[in-house]
Amino acid sequence: MYLGLDLGTSGVKAMLIDDDQRIVGSASAGLDVSRPRPGWSExxxxxxxxxxxxxxxxxKAAHSQALAAVRGIGLSGQMHGATLLDKxxxxxxxxxxxxxxxxxxEAAELDSDPQFRALTGNIVFPGFTAPKLAWVRENEPEIFAQLRWVLLPKDYLRLWLTGEHMSEMSDSAGTSWLDTGKRxxxxxxxxxxxxEERQMPSLVEGTEGAGALRPELASRWGMGQNVVVAGGAGDNAASACGMGTVGEGDAFVSLGTSGVLFSANARYLPNPExxxxxxxxxxxxTWHQMGVILSATDALNWHAGVTGRSAADLTAELGDELKAPGSVTFLPYLSGERTPHNDAAIRGAFAGLGHESSRAVLTQAVLEGVSFAIRDSLEALRSAGTLLSRVTAIGGGSRSRYWLKSIAxxxxxxxxxxxxxxxxAAFGxxxxxxxxATGADAFSVCTAPETAETIAPDASLVPAYEDAYRRxxxxxxxxxxxxx
Structure with missing residues (x-):
């Protein structure tokens, strides 16, 4: 048996799989986010x-025998978080x-230093870890003076599980401190x-061992000794391992809190511009490229909160048949935007509102706005040299057929x-x-699931969508x- 732990923004998910990669069981626990000031998230x-x-x-309550047979644990987690520890x-x-x-x-100042883009292959975004530490040094010098370790969120869980200060390449690439080409x-x-490097965790590949489960925790959960904890992955790379998106040209679109267009690469292809x-x-x-938007289902959930209707009710109100974009356009920049604008200050907007703009019209505009933001990521990937022929949809938003038709x-x-x-990510x-734990070939393990259905673009609406995208x-x- 093997255990996957995924530390998300809204909760932790634990999943058990067997040697044949069948899911034995899963369980979750919720988390809250503190927003003490506008733009802050802790x-x-x-x-x-x-x-x-x-x-x-x-x-353990539902599958104690299976949990007792666990040989390996993998970790995934929300990326970029600055977890600061003393000695x-x-x-x-x-x-x-x-x-x-x-x-x-601070991000803009670091990004103005040419070595950051040259070595990391990325813009220094405000959400990345390095500018957060620059902010702490400037605004909380007493905290910075005590700093001994900087860990990413999932690696703080590793410290608890194993006592080791370790990380892996995919998550660390999002800090702005990793030489991404040289890993x-x-x-x-x-x-x-x-x-200094001594304040960073040591690095392994995600498929390698990165500590062993502490005996007291193994005893507490009824596990055996010598349970290996893998390096793991950042949440998007872990999802890619779960989806089998590991070969050249494989791609998925993730409709979670944020939105991601993810493409696997057999070589390092930076294009920070x-x-x-x-x-x-x-x-x-292996490497990967991502276009990232900060508000995907978050945009629909915001709309649901404002209207007092559930997200499912709002999308159901549109029906299943895709409609041509109307006069209302929504910009989903509720928390700023990454791809393609790198703009932390921009905020969302509706444009084209009229007396006839009903709740359903606004819902349609919200879904289209997120679809167009993902199109922005597609165009950015193309400019970076990656051409996609199809994508696989994952995440909570993929339950909406209307939204999937809009994205296609x-x-x-x-x-x-x-x-x-x-x-x-938990499965990955x-x-x-x-x-x-087993030394199995990674590409043989990380295979893609069967495709249940393919949603094709609505050819009759592609020109209307193109016009709306230009607007x-x-x-x-x-x-x-x-x-x-």
Whole structure:
């Protein structure tokens, strides 16, 4: 048996799989996000441990014999979070999360240093880890002075599980401190934020062992001794391992809190000017590119909160048949935007509102706005040299057929739906636990699920969607600077 632990923004999910990669069971525990100021987003790392313990406890209650047979554990987690520890491994402040934009000025200053793009292959985004540390040094010098370790969120769970300060390549590539092509920490990039390599965790590949489960935790959960904990992966790379998106040209679109267009690469293909992320993959000698939008289902959930209707009710109101875009356009920049704008200050907007703009019209505009934002990512990937022929849809938003038709038509690409099953980050991290524990070939383990259905673009609406996308593209420069 193998256990996958996925530390998300809204909860921790634990999943058990067997040697044949069949899911034996899963359990979850919730998390809350603190937003003490506009643009800030934080969590207490102690809550991650509480939630992980609760989720594993749920598995023990339902599947104690299977849990006892666990040989390997894989970890995945939300990326970029700054978890700061002192020399005693005590947490110094709440973790600053991936969607926190307070360090936009520090990010711009670091990005103006040419070595960051040259070595990392990426723009220094405000959500990345390095500018957060620059912000802490400037605004909380007493915290920075006590700093001994900087860990990413899932690697804080590893510290609890194993006592080891370790990380892996895919997650570390999102810090702005990794030499992404050489897959190692850069001393010069760390020095630019007044840090040293000794303050970073040691690095392994995601498929390698990165510590063993502490005996007291193994005893508590009824596990045996010598349970290996794999390096694991950042959440998107872990999802890619779960989906089998590991070969050249394989791609998925993820409709979660944020939105991701992810493509696997057999070689390192940086193009930071396109605002595409070029990161290490979780498998050795592989990389990936991502276009990232900050509000995908988050945009629909915001709309649901404003209207007092559930997201499911709102999308059901549209029916199943795709409609041509109307006069209302929605920009989903509720927390700023990454690809392609790298703009932490921009905010969302509706344009083209009239007396006839009903709730359903606004819902349609929200879904289309997210679809067009994903189209922006597709165009950015193309400019970085990656051409896609199709994508697979995952994430909570993929349950809406209307939305999938909208995305397929906006991208003018077929969208595949995997057969029933859970192939997300928890499953991918369990696969990495299996590989680390058994030494199995990573590409043989990380295979793609069967395709249950393919949603083709609506050819009759592609021209209308293209016109609406061009209108969408004109709105960003029109409102830039007017939404602060």
């Amino acid at each position: 969590q207490d790392p102690a809550d991650w441990i509480r939630a992980a313990d609760e989720a594993i406890g749920g598995l 005693h491994d005590a947490v110094l402040r709440p973790c600053i999360l991936w969607n926190d934009t307070r360090s936009y000025a 190692r920490w850069s001393e010069s990039l760390l020095a630019a934020t007044y840090l 396109s605002a595409v992320h070029a990161f290490c993959h979780a498998l050795p000698n 038509t906006a991208l003018d690409l077929p969208v595949d739906l995997p057969a029933d099953g859970d192939f997300g 991290s369990a696969r990495l636990g299996l590989i680390a 969408y593209r004109r709105l960003y420069p029109a409102i830039k600077g007017a939404t602060m």
